Amino acid sequence: MTVQNYDPALMAAQVDNDEKAFADLRQRHFKARAKLSLENEQLRGSFLGATDFLQAKRRAVFEDTSELEHLRDRGEAIRQQSLAQLPDLLETLEKNLTANGIQVHWAETAEQACAHVHSILAANNARTVVKGKSMVSEEIELNHYLEKQGIECLESDMGEYLVQLAKEMPSHIIMPAIHKTTAQIARLMHSRAERSDGQPVPYTEDVDELIGNARAILRDKFASADAGISGVNMAIANTGTLCLVENEGNGRMSTTAPPIHIAITGIEKVVADLADVPDLLSLLTRSATGQHISTYFNMISSPRKTGELDGPEQVHLVLVDNGRSRMFNHPQLKPTLQCIRCGACMNHCPVYARIGGHAYGSTYPGPIGQVVTPQMQGLDKQGELVSACTLNGACGEACPVRIPLPKLIRELRHEANSTAPASELDIPGKGSQRHLGEAVVWKGWALAHQYGPVYRSMTWALSRGRSLMPHRLGAWTATRTMPMPAEKSLHELAKAAGIQQQPSGVEDPS
Amino acid sequence: MSDARNAILQRLRQGQAQQAKPVEVPLRSPSQVSLEDFCEHLQNAHAQVIHCRPSDWLSTVVQRLASHGTSLACGRSAEGQQLHQAALEQGLNVCWYDEQLDKQQLFDQVDVGFSVAQAGLAATGSLVVETGPDEPRMLSLVPPLSIVLLRRSTLLADFNAYVQQRGDAAMPTNLLLISGPSKTADIQQTLAYGAHGPKELWVLLVNDVEEPA
Amino acid sequence: MAQQPFTRCRDYPARPQQVYLMGTCLVDSFDPQAGMDAIQFLQHHGVEVLFPQQQSCCGQPAFNSGFDDEARQVARQQLKAFAADIPVVVMMGSCAAMLHCDYARLFEGQPEEAQAKALAARTFEFTEFVDRVLCLPPLPASGERVVLHTSCSARRSMGVAECHQRVLQNSGVEVVEPNRVTECCGFGGTFALKQGDISAAMACDKAEAVAACGVDTLVSADCGCLMNIGGTLAKQGRPIKTRHIASLLRQRQEESL
Numbered sequence: 001m002t003v004q005n006y007d008p009a010l011m012a013a014q015v016d017n018d019e020k021a022f023a024d025l026r027q028r029h030f031k032a033r034a035k036l037s038l039e040n041e042q043l044r045g046s047f048l049g050a051t052d053f054l055q056a057k058r059r060a061v062f063e064d065t066s067e068l069e070h071l072r073d074r075g076e077a078i079r080q081q082s083l084a085q086l087p088d089l090l091e092t093l094e095k096n097l098t099a100n101g102i103q104v105h106w107a108e109t110a111e112q113a114c115a116h117v118h119s120i121l122a123a124n125n126a127r128t129v130v131k132g133k134s135m136v137s138e139e140i141e142l143n144h145y146l147e148k149q150g151i152e153c154l155e156s157d158m159g160e161y162l163v164q165l166a167k168e169m170p171s172h173i174i175m176p177a178i179h180k181t182t183a184q185i186a187r188l189m190h191s192r193a194e195r196s197d198g199q200p201v202p203y204t205e206d207v208d209e210l211i212g213n214a215r216a217i218l219r220d221k222f223a224s225a226d227a228g229i230s231g232v233n234m235a236i237a238n239t240g241t242l243c244l245v246e247n248e249g250n251g252r253m254s255t256t257a258p259p260i261h262i263a264i265t266g267i268e269k270v271v272a273d274l275a276d277v278p279d280l281l282s283l284l285t286r287s288a289t290g291q292h293i294s295t296y297f298n299m300i301s302s303p304r305k306t307g308e309l310d311g312p313e314q315v316h317l318v319l320v321d322n323g324r325s326r327m328f329n330h331p332q333l334k335p336t337l338q339c340i341r342c343g344a345c346m347n348h349c350p351v352y353a354r355i356g357g358h359a360y361g362s363t364y365p366g367p368i369g370q371v372v373t374p375q376m377q378g379l380d381k382q383g384e385l386v387s388a389c390t391l392n393g394a395c396g397e398a399c400p401v402r403i404p405l406p407k408l409i410r411e412l413r414h415e416a417n418s419t420a421p422a423s424e425l426d427i428p429g430k431g432s433q434r435h436l437g438e439a440v441v442w443k444g445w446a447l448a449h450q451y452g453p454v455y456r457s458m459t460w461a462l463s464r465g466r467s468l469m470p471h472r473l474g475a476w477t478a479t480r481t482m483p484m485p486a487e488k489s490l491h492e493l494a495k496a497a498g499i500q501q502q503p504s505g506v507e508d509p510s
Numbered sequence: 511m512s513d514a515r516n517a518i519l520q521r522l523r524q525g526q527a528q529q530a531k532p533v534e535v536p537l538r539s540p541s542q543v544s545l546e547d548f549c550e551h552l553q554n555a556h557a558q559v560i561h562c563r564p565s566d567w568l569s570t571v572v573q574r575l576a577s578h579g580t581s582l583a584c585g586r587s588a589e590g591q592q593l594h595q596a597a598l599e600q601g602l603n604v605c606w607y608d609e610q611l612d613k614q615q616l617f618d619q620v621d622v623g624f625s626v627a628q629a630g631l632a633a634t635g636s637l638v639v640e641t642g643p644d645e646p647r648m649l650s651l652v653p654p655l656s657i658v659l660l661r662r663s664t665l666l667a668d669f670n671a672y673v674q675q676r677g678d679a680a681m682p683t684n685l686l687l688i689s690g691p692s693k694t695a696d697i698q699q700t701l702a703y704g705a706h707g708p709k710e711l712w713v714l715l716v717n718d719v720e721e722p723a
Numbered sequence: 724m725a726q727q728p729f730t731r732c733r734d735y736p737a738r739p740q741q742v743y744l745m746g747t748c749l750v751d752s753f754d755p756q757a758g759m760d761a762i763q764f765l766q767h768h769g770v771e772v773l774f775p776q777q778q779s780c781c782g783q784p785a786f787n788s789g790f791d792d793e794a795r796q797v798a799r800q801q802l803k804a805f806a807a808d809i810p811v812v813v814m815m816g817s818c819a820a821m822l823h824c825d826y827a828r829l830f831e832g833q834p835e836e837a838q839a840k841a842l843a844a845r846t847f848e849f850t851e852f853v854d855r856v857l858c859l860p861p862l863p864a865s866g867e868r869v870v871l872h873t874s875c876s877a878r879r880s881m882g883v884a885e886c887h888q889r890v891l892q893n894s895g896v897e898v899v900e901p902n903r904v905t906e907c908c909g910f911g912g913t914f915a916l917k918q919g920d921i922s923a924a925m926a927c928d929k930a931e932a933v934a935a936c937g938v939d940t941l942v943s944a945d946c947g948c949l950m951n952i953g954g955t956l957a958k959q960g961r962p963i964k965t966r967h968i969a970s971l972l973r974q975r976q977e978e979s980l
Binding site for chain 1 (some may be wrong): 750790794796912918924927957
Binding site (some may be wrong): 083325 | 668670673
């Protein structure tokens, strides 16, 4: 493909600018991030286009709505059953994995999880690592940790690879580079990707060629890496099996080609039996990308066995808590752990569609991110996320395992404003979003609305004072006119019309 | 770090005390086995379905590969051995996937990998491959063309049906569902095939079922 | 292409002699005529409407902001105002959803829990009541076209999107729906104030989609959405008026007399 006015220096500068813009965005507060994202026309186009596309794909693959609803019932039940037995299942999983030759490591915190991975690598003198997609590794910031220890950690999922090349973070849990246009990716690949012979890849905007270039670079790494790291979509307790869902083959490569495979997962991902897997898999791929099934579903139950010709000699599983056992103890917020990380909630969220994934400033964006992140990092640090929701319910309607996401977001708002004393198992930063000003407003609001006469005097005053109403009210009137109260309230009109208040014989409760 | 283990389990047990028993939702009976669906799904996923008979599958593959002019690797499964033999006889560039073939060679020099599926899943167009000594993990992954043989008689309705059929049988080292060539849509939702694994998938559908008259 | 409408299973009573009307605080101050139109519409069909003067607000603004104690104080007042065992017809989908879906959680473990659940069971959104309980014969076509915006509470919490459509079609008006019909307009109560920029972006997109229908009337059964979309349209200088569905139904009723 020929490009007009081809200028490598200019391209490199544009790529650097994208990186700077991202770094700048990361520095800011949520509102400022959202505003910057809203003002970026290209970004808004990318996200709206992508979410429209993914919504349509999901609708098409769930043609039969009665099947969909039954499957969602199944999915919810399987996840809830699994959670109900979670500590037992984890012990069974550990026992069976160990019997299969897979080593299990437990981590309470992100730091501990990173340390486990590092010590496995260090013990085997592993210096180069290829990674399959793993959101938990993003959550614990593993790459950063390993790089500080001098270990090269290369992302191999195409989207993750591009995001790593750009020195950014994923903006979607399933499609990490969803925020980038093909042109941006073309510039990025040409400016930053390096072939094994040390040469830059030729400039192209052809998607097949771009993927071909990345493929060539990454295949060299798969063949030579000392270790592979992956996530886990489901872990089966009774068979001691780790399941991975993917389309690209990089998951299989990372878990098969290098001599060591380290899988990382949250403790909530365990199910009891193989029989629990098919329907969850079907819900996952159909909800995520509208595919009946992903290209690969890999169920790993053992390192290389005697007589086998390939596969890693060591397989490890790092079980990460990082706040999950605390979520497990909250009666209202426990359904957070039902999540199978399909991303359908973000694909259907009108806020996500407008501000995009980076604005959330967390590993998990969108509705599930708004629920998970404050619980992991604390309401004091990430509490504002819970206000970025209209409670419209589109996420809850799309969720394949029926997590009541809007209810959870509302519950978190309650926790954020709670005045109850905090216990050890509470969300960190409970009550931290309570501000005196807002608390006073709601107290006053409650007083005005809990007594009929007070309320009626207030609406009376509002209607009589309508000519005095301000014409500007903060953000509201920047893009809207000021709503005007009517001359008389409905209470007054109904009273004037002689409308009865109660059935005969029932007293007025004033 | 058994401290971490104990602390996590203890917190979970604490939370487990206060929960209600969740409901059970039964599995829906499996859908019918549809050969048409199976083929359609695979074709939609960009795979080629090659219909053949027990008597002619070898010649079909060898003929197709001859016009490709590529190097083929086989495992030691019964069918792998038959194909190796047939390919040798036809003068094709064929090798065993064994200790002699190192990883770098597999990545750089082998163009075609041959695998055998234990079952097919009609509802999703999936091939079930169980890895082991005769069925190496990378043979269906690394070479740019993956050929997978499936017997018509092993076609099942869906993954649930396969799980039921397995019962309590021990799991293979890797149990794979393969439903097309490797692909990605990570660049602006544009599909591209051959992301990391095979760019092409040929499904040799061997019709070993007697058609009713 | 519209998403499959979500329909909830719920038992409906035969046409009652009496109902309560919950005007809701927004209708009370900003569109009281819609409340009077609803009263007259229902009474015309032989249902006596009671309007307790002690009613105020369902409590949702505080509840959705996480201020449960304050929400409960106000909600208690509604339990008292609508105490008799007759249906409560609510002028807005979001307030109906507060009573029908959220009161159980709000009063969980409180002395009023049973009372709140009983109220939830006899709460109906206005179009839901008209469509499922009144079951009226259709009126002749009027030739009028309106754009319909169904609030997210009406659509998802109450599951009455179909009722909105049917009562309008039944009244003889032609219903047009905007692109991305199921998408939120960006109101979300205090969201519009707390996250003003995001809310404005959503409202502008919705206003754009409504304007693209080329119809001069926007109807809804949620005052908040109407204020949000209507206010945005007005600021943009687009001549599209907003109406509560009840007012349109009353108008069609009068025209057909």
